[in-house]
Amino acid sequence: MTADANKAHPHDPFLVEGCADGAEALAVLDGVARTYRSGAVEVEALKPLDLCVRRGDFLAVMGPSGSGKSTLLHVLGCLDRPTAGRYLLDGHDVARLSDRELAAVRNAVIGFVFQRFHLLADESARRNVELPLLYAGVARGERRQRASEALDSVGLSARMTHRPNQRSGGEQQRVALARALVKRPRLLLADEPTGNLDSKAGERVLQLIEDQSRAGTTVLMITHDPEVAARAEQTLLMRDGGLSRA
Numbered sequence: 478m479t480a481d482a483n484k485a486h487p488h489d490p491f492l493v494e495g496c497a498d499g500a501e502a503l504a505v506l507d508g509v510a511r512t513y514r515s516g517a518v519e520v521e522a523l524k525p526l527d528l529c530v531r532r533g534d535f536l537a538v539m540g541p542s543g544s545g546k547s548t549l550l551h552v553l554g555c556l557d558r559p560t561a562g563r564y565l566l567d568g569h570d571v572a573r574l575s576d577r578e579l580a581a582v583r584n585a586v587i588g589f590v591f592q593r594f595h596l597l598a599d600e601s602a603r604r605n606v607e608l609p610l611l612y613a614g615v616a617r618g619e620r621r622q623r624a625s626e627a628l629d630s631v632g633l634s635a636r637m638t639h640r641p642n643q644r645s646g647g648e649q650q651r652v653a654l655a656r657a658l659v660k661r662p663r664l665l666l667a668d669e670p671t672g673n674l675d676s677k678a679g680e681r682v683l684q685l686i687e688d689q690s691r692a693g694t695t696v697l698m699i700t701h702d703p704e705v706a707a708r709a710e711q712t713l714l715m716r717d718g719g720l721s722r723a
């Protein structure tokens with residue numbers, strides 16, 4: 478990105494004002510854009526946008542299909558890099574990190590929950606929840622202990638040995654939530670976490686996400702459902718790759 482591109486980006490004071498006090502900010506997007514190119518076709522999935530996510534925030538993101546919500550979540554979660562602009566996550570300038578360093582920051586800071594759970598179907602719930610700790614080099618005894626605690630915290634028992642695909646959708650999403658929480662992430666990112674669940678199972682998952690927020694975890698949750706969004710402290714709207722307040 479050039480200095481000119483940065484200058485040309487008009488800051489949205491409403492979105493950045495929360496970051497005037499830098500100490501409060503967990504994630505700051507400054508003119509961040511993400512363009513996808515396939516052949517001659519270019520898709521501006523995210524237009525240059527500003528966003529300040531402060532520690533402890535509970536944000537919902539709504540918007541039509543294709544408006545860029547998942548792209549925003551992937552950029553915030555360091556699964557994807559911006560093609561322009563600056564992203565500061567927990568004090569790290571993401572553009573300056575190597576892929577390896579970025580993965581390390583992601584693993585230390587972020588927990589993800591997806592609409593389709595993304596569990597390993599052939600592994601037990603406990604094994605799924607233990608895996609992030611295995612990758613982090615945590616010893617077996619502590620892995621077991623922390624996986625049990627995480628499963629307890631979502632109302633599931635580590636002793637249950639069912640494979641994920643033998644569980645209901647609500648249970649699978651709670652396993653996925655336990656997996657996201659087992660490393661005590663500072664930022665929980667959820668992409669339509671209740672989108673595949675009936676209302677009762679969705680409500681349970683939503684309550685668990687609210688519990689996390691109350692316990693101090695910063696949460697950003699994508700949803701199509703206005704009633705789900707209403708549970709957050711603030712709703713942001715995405716439209717054609719741009720972000721505004723609801």
Ligand SMILES: Nc1ncnc2c1ncn2[C@@H]1O[C@H](COP(=O)(O)OP(=O)(O)O)[C@@H](O)[C@H]1O
Pocket residue numbers: 513514515520521522540541542543544545546547548549
């Ligand atoms: N990997 C990709 N390659 C090319 N285009 C993509 C890719 N991911 C998303 N897009 C495009 O970017 C836009 C935003 O997509 P997405 O962030 O998935 O929107 P939403 O989650 O709001 O439905 C869409 O036009 C989509 O087709």
Ligand SMILES: [Mg+2]
Pocket residue numbers: 546547548
């Ligand atoms: Mg999406």
